Amino acid sequence: MINLLALTIFSALVTVHGCGDHDGHVHSKRAAPYVALSPPSRPLEWGDINILHTTDTHGWLLGHQKESFPEPNYSGDFGEFSSFVQRMKAIAVQKDVDLLLVDSGDLHDGSGLTDGYPPGGVNGHESNKFVQQLPYDIMAIGNHELYVYEVAHDMYKNFVPKIKGHYLSSNVNITVLDRKGSMVSVPVGKRFAKFKTRKGRKVTAFGVLFDFAGNAKNTTVQKVADMVKEEWFARAIKDEPDLFLLAGHMPVSRNNWPLVFDAIRAVHPYTPIMILGGHDHIRDCVQLDGRSMSLASGRYMETIGWMSAKLNYRGSQRNVTFSRRYLDANRVTYKFHTGRTDASFDTFKGLQISRGVKALAKKFDLGYLFGTAPRDFLKYMAPYPSENSLLSLFIEEASPLASSVNNTRASIPKIMITNSGGLRFDVFKGPFTKNDKLTTMPFSNRWVFIPNVTFSVANQVVSTLNHAGADHRRRSELASELYALGDVEGRFAEWLQDMDRRSGSERRAAGNLTIGYVTTDACPGLGDDTLHAPQPFHSIPDFIGSRPPNVTADATVDLVFVDFIQAQLIGILNSLQKEKNYTPTDVAEYTALKTNEILGVYAQHAWN
């Protein structure tokens, strides 16, 4: 077994400042990363109200730990972020302005600290103990808080009380037993919050979730369009605050924010509205009018969002001056904007949190080594199919091999199918640990199958799902079905593709920029804090399949697929043949191995 931290961290604990004792000392400073990080391009523009924003952190509290670019750019851990917030709060006091901290949801699923819990545990229960130590003013619920009832209940029972009234779920309920033992549906957090900032500004805040359809039994997601018609909503917006703060797990450009915005504007045409969104994992900004701004701040602790507003006098109808910035989440950024040195940056609490997340990583054995990846396997940076493609690795190599282990059906020819959105992160050359296994494929979906499907039919399923033919309506229906279940990879990929198309080859060729996000959004001026060249982009299909077996057209095969896409798959199968009308009763479990175990089993067999 290998210690994750010793192996994979480039910004490791190596030097000790000011103590003069040996290494491994608990309050040693984190050394400058081995690779030099370029600093931000310019100072932040402070206003009267300023916001630091996180979203879709998915448990990446250890920071990004690989040396392949662009990973080092996002190497700040949650303790360093805590120090950053604390230092920025102090600067706000000095400037005599307000600084709020806001999160837009998805605290679960996607990293070892959330998903690597031992049997009997609950996803995110331990990692959220670090999140609750930060001075968040408003937090909103995300779809990843709702796939599993135990997770939603853990939020309700253990997390929400720690956030003291500022965890908001305006349109999300959970069903629990009340004192008398009867079932009641109640909001997970609060529906809204009204509070005063340090400077005495009145804020009315909401926490809204997009129209999510994949939530667990005994949780309820109300459509946004219905929420804004509720009487409680009308009452909550009746009095005019100095500012509406709309946090929520919805993309800022293409979704339901205008429903909430318009409902407020109908009553308060000029009150400033700051919207902090998320869920599509991109950096994005729009202004719905001259007195509001909407910001989305990326994913996985890669990006910290910044928004500021210079408020004019109350009742003014003039445009508000906003600024926004997307900060790369690393120590270089944090030191730059707080004017601190390595020696003066960390706070006591920040160091405590850094130690805490590392101790949890150790407790969860996240450094456990499955094998050594012989090269990088990339989702978008390599073409699919290819030997560097993460998708090829997963569906052509790893899934067929791992699902055959201990399986009585192993000798029967099969075709395996999954949605590419389940693969969330690249595999980089080098040690492949328990943490890597969980970041790459965090979802514990089941592999299920339909036996005896005619090969010539089974062999058309993937391309029909991806729509090689002409049925655009069905294709966009499928895409919106996946979207309603929470699969955002389509949007994220579009964003990557757009940045590569705009300036990819030109900026990479210039040779003076490192790889990272290059954002073009609808807000004025430059959004990115640090200038980068975009990563190369290759488009990938929504659905991927294993190599077809070498059998005749009329032979029968096992059609194996992840349960997440069952409804879509059965629909397609019935459209491809008329001999049998398939229903969910034709579907059985293929292997006890869950999707998030595949790469571990494969690495043990193939990479040792």
Ligand SMILES: *[C@@H]1O[C@H](CO)[C@@H](O)[C@H](O)[C@H]1NC(C)=O
């Ligand atoms: C991004 O990462 C690369 C190394 O992979 C590094 O050279 C570069 O300086 C980083 N850029 C920033 C802005 O942190």
Ligand SMILES: *[C@@H]1O[C@H](CO)[C@@H](O)[C@H](O)[C@H]1NC(C)=O
């Ligand atoms: C949510 O809970 C509240 C309080 O119990 C209840 O009045 C409301 O009807 C519930 N909403 C939904 C959509 O279930």
Ligand SMILES: *[C@@H]1O[C@H](CO)[C@@H](O)[C@H](O)[C@H]1NC(C)=O
């Ligand atoms: C919903 O919760 C009630 C009360 O705890 C429980 O009896 C019921 O089985 C739950 N339903 C599902 C589908 O989990």
Ligand SMILES: *[C@@H]1O[C@H](CO)[C@@H](O)[C@H](O)[C@H]1NC(C)=O
């Ligand atoms: C105010 O903002 C709106 C929307 O961004 C813009 O269309 C308009 O030109 C601005 N007005 C002034 C006077 O700047």
Ligand SMILES: *[C@@H]1O[C@H](CO)[C@@H](O)[C@H](O)[C@H]1NC(C)=O
């Ligand atoms: C296969 O079975 C063996 C023996 O029961 C067991 O040790 C091993 O963990 C199983 N492998 C998988 C991938 O289930």
Ligand SMILES: *[C@@H]1O[C@H](CO)[C@@H](O)[C@H](O)[C@H]1NC(C)=O
């Ligand atoms: C598959 O088909 C064969 C013959 O067509 C039949 O004997 C067998 O029972 C079928 N198996 C299943 C699992 O339906």
Ligand SMILES: *[C@@H]1O[C@H](CO)[C@@H](O)[C@H](O)[C@H]1NC(C)=O
């Ligand atoms: C990078 O090089 C390009 C082309 O030579 C130049 O126009 C640009 O200003 C340079 N950018 C930086 C940040 O040095």
Ligand SMILES: *[C@@H]1O[C@H](CO)[C@@H](O)[C@H](O)[C@H]1NC(C)=O
């Ligand atoms: C496929 O099977 C046929 C018949 O068994 C055989 O002749 C052929 O070489 C095989 N093709 C491949 C690519 O394995």
Ligand SMILES: [Zn+2]
């Ligand atoms: Zn997310």
Ligand SMILES: [Zn+2]
């Ligand atoms: Zn989400």
